[in-house]
Amino acid sequence: MAGALSGIKVLDLSRVLAGPWTGQLLADLGAEVIKVERPGSGDDTRHWSPPSLADGTAAYYLAANRGKQSLTVDITRPAGQQIVRQLAAECDVLLENYKVGGLKKYGLDYDSLQQLNPRLVYCSITGFGQDGPYAELPGYDYIVQGMSGLMSITGPADGEPHKVGVAVTDLFTGLYAANAVQAALLARQRTGVGQYIDMALFDCALAMLANVNMNWLVGGEVPPRLGNAHPNIVPYQVFKTAGDGHFILACGNDKQFRAVCEVLQLLQLADDERFASNPKRVQHRATLVPLLAEAFMARDRDEWLKLLDAAGVPCGPINTVAEAFADPQICHRGMQLQLTDSKGQNVPQVACPIKMSATPPQYLAPPPALGEHTDALLQHLGYDAVAITQLRAAGTV
Numbered sequence: 380m381a382g383a384l385s386g387i388k389v390l391d392l393s394r395v396l397a398g399p400w401t402g403q404l405l406a407d408l409g410a411e412v413i414k415v416e417r418p419g420s421g422d423d424t425r426h427w428s429p430p431s432l433a434d435g436t437a438a439y440y441l442a443a444n445r446g447k448q449s450l451t452v453d454i455t456r457p458a459g460q461q462i463v464r465q466l467a468a469e470c471d472v473l474l475e476n477y478k479v480g481g482l483k484k485y486g487l488d489y490d491s492l493q494q495l496n497p498r499l500v501y502c503s504i505t506g507f508g509q510d511g512p513y514a515e516l517p518g519y520d521y522i523v524q525g526m527s528g529l530m531s532i533t534g535p536a537d538g539e540p541h542k543v544g545v546a547v548t549d550l551f552t553g554l555y556a557a558n559a560v561q562a563a564l565l566a567r568q569r570t571g572v573g574q575y576i577d578m579a580l581f582d583c584a585l586a587m588l589a590n591v592n593m594n595w596l597v598g599g600e601v602p603p604r605l606g607n608a609h610p611n612i613v614p615y616q617v618f619k620t621a622g623d624g625h626f627i628l629a630c631g632n633d634k635q636f637r638a639v640c641e642v643l644q645l646l647q648l649a650d651d652e653r654f655a656s657n658p659k660r661v662q663h664r665a666t667l668v669p670l671l672a673e674a675f676m677a678r679d680r681d682e683w684l685k686l687l688d689a690a691g692v693p694c695g696p697i698n699t700v701a702e703a704f705a706d707p708q709i710c711h712r713g714m715q716l717q718l719t720d721s722k723g724q725n726v727p728q729v730a731c732p733i734k735m736s737a738t739p740p741q742y743l744a745p746p747p748a749l750g751e752h753t754d755a756l757l758q759h760l761g762y763d764a765v766a767i768t769q770l771r772a773a774g775t776v
Contacts, residue, residue, distance in 0.1 A: 382409015
């Protein structure tokens with residue numbers, strides 16, 4: 380079965396996470412993705428271990444490179460630049476996350492390649508974008524989490540700011556970039572020409588603050604750090620239970636709040652004017668939350684989850700990653716995969732979460748070994764065995 384992006388060819392010059400995340404999603408959706416890597420070392424994340432497979436390939440690399448072909452090319456050499464230009468001439472999309480202007484000296488920037496291929500959609504991913512006072516600065520997810528305001532709202536209310544436990548600004552930028560690429564491909568159907576896409580981690584990190592951004596823009600007050608609480612809804616947070624358990628209560632409306640009070644046998648709270656509506660509960664959270672917290676200490680976590688679920692109140696456990704993978708819903712949805720690489724090695728994978736009825740994601744190959752497809756891709760470009768041997772001897776591939 381052909382994928383949704385079957386027939387689309389992507390040249391992926393990106394490294395680490397944001398760009399490769401974009402490329403992996405496009406590959407899952409059916410695009411042919413060629414990953415260009417440095418000869419000898421490849422993507423830095425190949426070596427970010429432990430943990431790793433038996434052959435030394437790091438788990439980090441395996442997270443973002445499924446379904447791609449690996450081509451080793453030294454783009455600092457004229458012969459390597461020529462190979463990339465030949466591929467760009469026949470590709471639909473190019474992804475790169477070099478520093479601003481980093482590819483121009485090699486003749487691999489958008490202006491240069493657009494002359495070869497006017498239909499090319501060229502997507503650059505950087506920390507701060509192609510212009511502005513920070514354009515020349517390197518982009519790191521951790522730093523961007525801090526600069527964007529994300530860390531200022533993450534962590535204990537009375538403690539230090541925390542980063543999110545995964546490189547979330549890289550991942551969101553990858554998702555925004557994949558959307559932008561597909562939008563540009565649709566626009567190309569109308570216009571016949573490609574375009575340049577400028578993606579910045581800082582822009583995406585700020586955009587993803589969503590309602591927190593609007594709280595500031597509309598209310599004019601700097602959003603506080605609330606730990607596990609919600610800035611706009613009460614009670615909507617983690618509660619401790621007997622036996623050192625914890626659970627999440629996501630009480631989204633007044634009806635659900637009354638149901639919580641019924642479960643706790645504290646209907647007087649539901650009838651209290653201070654807590655009669657969500658805006659009032661937000662206003663009086665400092666009074667209400669300690670009362671609920673004390674009541675939830677009477678039973679253990681699983682008892683409360685069972686009672687609240689029966690009452691129609693959204694709630695849930697706080698799982699470890701191991702517990703999440705063992706969850707029957709995740710198992711039913713097929714979110715864990717096992718692929719086999721060219722060496723016969725089993726490669727665990729997390730499935731693409733997109734479910735499509737006619738053109739579902741495809742898992743045609745695990746993340747490639749370094750340079751696994753170099754010879755085949757060069758042969759496709761017209762290089763014979765002698766030429767490939769010469770390129771390899773020179774260190775170009």
